[in-house]
Amino acid sequence: MTRLADVGDYRKFWAASTTSIFGTYVTSLALQVLAALTLHATATEIGLLNAARWVPYLVLGLFVGVLVDRYRSKPLLVGADFARAVVLCAIPLLHLAGLLTLPVLIAVAGLLGLLSLFFDSADQAFLPKLVPVRMLTSANARLEQSHAVAQTTGPLLAAALVKTIGAPLAILLDAISYLISGVLLAGIGTREQSAPRAQRRSVLAELREGVTWVYRHRMLAPQAVAGHLWWLAHNVLTTVQVLYVLRAPDSGLGLGEVQLGITYACAGVGAVAGGALANRSGRRFGAGRTVVTTRVLMPLPWLLVPLTGPGPAATVLLGLSQLLFWVLMGVEGPNEMAYRQAITPARLQGRVNTTIRSLNRGAIVLGAPLGGLIADATSLRTALWAGIAGLIASAAVLAASPARHATLPEPQTTR
Known part of the structure; x- marks a missing residue:
């Protein structure tokens, strides 16, 4: 093989x-x-x-x-x-x-x-x-x-x-x-074919076809909607996290840039470890169950952040939070992307992936300032809890949908 x-x-x-x-x-x-x-x-x-x-x-x-x-x-x-x-x-x-x-x-x-x-x-x-x-x-x-x-x-x-x-x-x-x-x-030798001119329609008609295919698909639509919520919530969290780590103990943890860098390093280690488990998890449990389970678990490591107070253990707890979260991310991401690529017709790959990616990027633009607004209006801890609630909402959308039953198509065999 x-x-x-x-x-x-x-x-x-x-x-x-x-x-x-x-x-x-x-x-x-x-x-x-x-x-x-x-x-x-x-x-x-x-x-x-x-x-x-x-x-x-x-x-x-x-x-x-x-x-x-x-x-x-x-x-x-x-x-x-x-x-x-x-x-x-x-x-x-x-x-x-x-x-x-x-x-x-x-x-x-x-x-x-x-x-x-x-x-x-x-x-x-x-x-x-x-x-x-x-x-x-x-x-x-x-x-x-x-x-x-x-x-x-x-x-x-x-x-x-x-x-x-x-x-x-x-x-x-x-x-x-x-x-x-x-x-x-x-230097890549894989051959491709452009779409025949006879099959092309107006740009708007083809654009609408891609968007419609995503948001009417029984499995992909809830994945896309849950993904938009996830990106919004995650960027609320990552924006507020920096302030919470660096600000003085009266409003945050009062740690330094070095400690913040350590937590980022832990995130990278977790992502590498999770990526090593992604294929095995997808084969054993299926892409849908893997994605849903990891999304349900993702809010848990973030709980360590608002629950952590100033002290010598803060860096360890923050690093552990990011390590565990990114292990889950490393398992989830490849399975979600592989399923999307596997079920999408070749003629729609560009539109489907770009539709989802563009709206996810829009969630980034909204999520970052939203986190700051919530923190300024209430507190950094409240903003962190709001972001965690957003992750829970994303997981709930996905868990309640048929997406949990998603599996990669079986390879075609010839006799």
Whole structure:
């Protein structure tokens, strides 16, 4: 039986993804350093810079999904990588020429977000073409593990590079990572077919078909709705968590940046461990039961955060909370994605994945400020409890739906 490691095209795909995700963490930090220290941006302006990346997902995400379904994924992936490399190279050049201003930097961040939207949409549509259905959970888990390692070590690497060679040159290194990713993807030999012109309709008609397919599907619709609630609640929690950890004991725990970094490192370790269990769990219990069970359990580790008080045990409890939560995330994510990719017709992969992703990104934009508003109006602990309640609501929607019975389609056999 063919193993995932034997699929050469997937190895290139995984290597490209891993290379570019580490570079992305470098740029995320370097852009903020450039804005804060070089361009003297205010907190609001840095907020606008960070938000600029997600605006294309909200405004154009559904339309990009239509384009991904019309055309081959590989050229879109390679083109987006090379284009991102060029855009990033422009930042140090503009800086050297004295032409880099905050509006220019925000515009660059928005353009990078648009290119990333194309890449992400094509990326999720391309994976099911590289591996058989039975390998989708393992393939997604391997990618999630790479992202988890990048989440843990990427910010440390980024900070070291920015401090050693400066933000502009650190961004240049990210440009190189995108070039490497593009070359690796260009070497993938899997053949694709564009959608026949005779089958194409208006963009709006195809867009509506994708949205309708998601929200009328017996299994996928509750997964999507529960996912939107989850992203909203999770971003309430992650926004408030930073303030709760760092603020003085009268309103939080009064810990330092180092302790906060330790909790993030624990999250990365948990995600890697969970990813290692994802395929085994999906095979034994089924994708639906795995996803529902992990969602039901996810609020429990978060209970440790508002229940933790100042003291020497605080860092340990917070680290344990993030470790356990991300173990569950590492198990859940690959199973949910594998099921979605397995049941979605090839002609709808781009639209289905982009529809769900775009609305999830919209939940991020809403969840972060909502957490801050609740905390300012009440308290940090109350905001944390509100986020936990949101996770419980997401789990309830999923557990009460037919999605708990979801299983990956059995592979077709020939006699």
